[in-house]
Amino acid sequence: MPQRRIVIHPSRRLLELYEGNQRIRHYPIAVGKSLTPTPPGSYSIATKTMYPGGVFGSRWMGLSIPHYGIHGTNNPSSIGQAVSKGCIRMHNHHVEELFLLVEIGISVTIL
Template sequence: MPNDRIIVDLSDRSLYLLDGSNRVIRGFPVGIGKMLTQTPHGEFTIINKQLNPGGPFGVLWMGLSKPHYGIHGTNNPSSIGKEVSHGCIRMFNSDVLTLSSLVPIHTRVTIRP
């Protein structure tokens, strides 16, 4: 939906999809950046999507407007809910596919502490 947006709440390691009225439509657990490579805070947008990007990125990559950062699946599902990444937002593969089907490119992403 065009007015939907994503909020990533680092403190509870969750990603929320909100509708145009700021109501939570879906919530997902996420893995976030570790102490030395923390997930950046701020306002971003999804700029691209790539199926099967290879490596540790699971089944899908959604690139953010901050270069080298994205929301992606993982080949290590036990990392979800932990501070383990190099700053990206990790999701279960099934969750990132669901999210990707619900949000278009240019969706706003707010990452808050």
């Protein structure tokens, strides 16, 4: 079975999920504001939490860099903006779908 991986394009406000070389999903996202940018680099999904509460919406997927993650939101109008403290923010219905499609350990590349 081909390996799944996530590629995040902060400048395009886009998260892509690949299986092998084929893009199987893509979602609009919000990213870090200029003072707290989303950190470029190669990471992995380290934790997965359902219903973390508050600003994290319905799902949290913590990255291997502490204090950063891919999560839902309680402010859907922020998607498409550079407004977060560095995390990748998604619509709750999108993060719930992605949560089911990825495992702990999957590669996350932030360009």
